[in-house]
Amino acid sequence: xxxIKLPRSFFERPTLAVARDLIGKRLIYQNFSGLITETEAYIxxxxxxxxxxxxxxxxxxxxxxxxxxxxxxxxxxxxxxMNIVTEEEDFPAAVLIRGLVLDQPYEKNLDGPxxxxxxxxxxxDQHNGLDMISSQEFYVEETHQQMKFIQTPRIGIKVGTDKLxxxxxKS
DNA sequence: ACCCCGATCGTA
DNA sequence: ACGATCGGGGTT
Numbered sequence: 192x193x194x195i196k197l198p199r200s201f202f203e204r205p206t207l208a209v210a211r212d213l214i215g216k217r218l219i220y221q222n223f224s225g226l227i228t229e230t231e232a233y234i235x236x237x238x239x240x241x242x243x244x245x246x247x248x249x250x251x252x253x254x255x256x257x258x259x260x261x262x263x264x265x266x267x268x269x270x271x272x273m274n275i276v277t278e279e280e281d282f283p284a285a286v287l288i289r290g291l292v293l294d295q296p297y298e299k300n301l302d303g304p305x306x307x308x309x310x311x312x313x314x315x316d317q318h319n320g321l322d323m324i325s326s327q328e329f330y331v332e333e334t335h336q337q338m339k340f341i342q343t344p345r346i347g348i349k350v351g352t353d354k355l356x357x358x359x360x361k362s
Numbered sequence: 363a364c365c366c367c368g369a370t371c372g373t374a
Numbered sequence: 375a376c377g378a379t380c381g382g383g384g385t386t
C-alpha cells in the first residue's frame with residue numbers, strides 16, 4: 192500500500208491521459224478514501240461541452256489556473272460536481288470525478304458525481320479552488336491497482352457526445 | 363434585475 | 375424514459 196500522493200506533474204499532462212490514469216487511483220478526503228472508477232475529460236475552449244467554452248468567467252476561473260486544483264461547481268439547483276484541473280496554466284481543462292468505490296464501508300459504490308459530492312460533503316464554498324497537491328486531507332494517491340476500463344461518450348450532456356471522453360472501470 | 367437551463371438523481 | 379428541482383451563471 193503506497194501512500195504516495197500524485198504530484199502536480201501527473202495533472203499537468205494531456206487531459207485524456209489524466210482521465211484514463213485516474214481510474215484505479217485512490218481519492219482521499221479527510222476520513223474518506225476510495226478507488227476512482229469513472230472519470231470524464233473536459234478539454235479547452237474548443238470542447239463545446241466544457242464550461243470554459245464560453246470563456247474565462249468567475250465560475251470557470253479555476254479551470255484556467257494551474258493543474259491539481261479542485262474545480263467544484265453547482266448544478267441542477269441541488270448538486271455539486273468535483274473535477275481536478277489539468278494541463279498547463281491558461282489552458283482550461285479538467286477531469287470530472289464521476290465514480291468512487293469507498294474503502295469504508297467496504298466497497299460502497301458512489302456511482303455519480305452528485306452522489307459522490309453529497310456523500311463526501313464536497314461543495315463549492317469550501318472546496319472549489321483547493322490545491323490537491325499541497326493539501327494533506329484532500330488529494331489523490333498512487334495505487335498499483337491495474338484496473339481495466341472502457342471508453343464511452345460522456346454522459347448527461349447535449350453537445351460533444353461524439354467524443355469518447357468517459358472512462359469507466361470494468362467490473 | 364432577470365431569465366433560463368443544466369457535466370444529476372431517483373423512480374417508473 | 376421522465377419529471378422534480380432551483381440556484382446562480384451569463385447577459386441585460
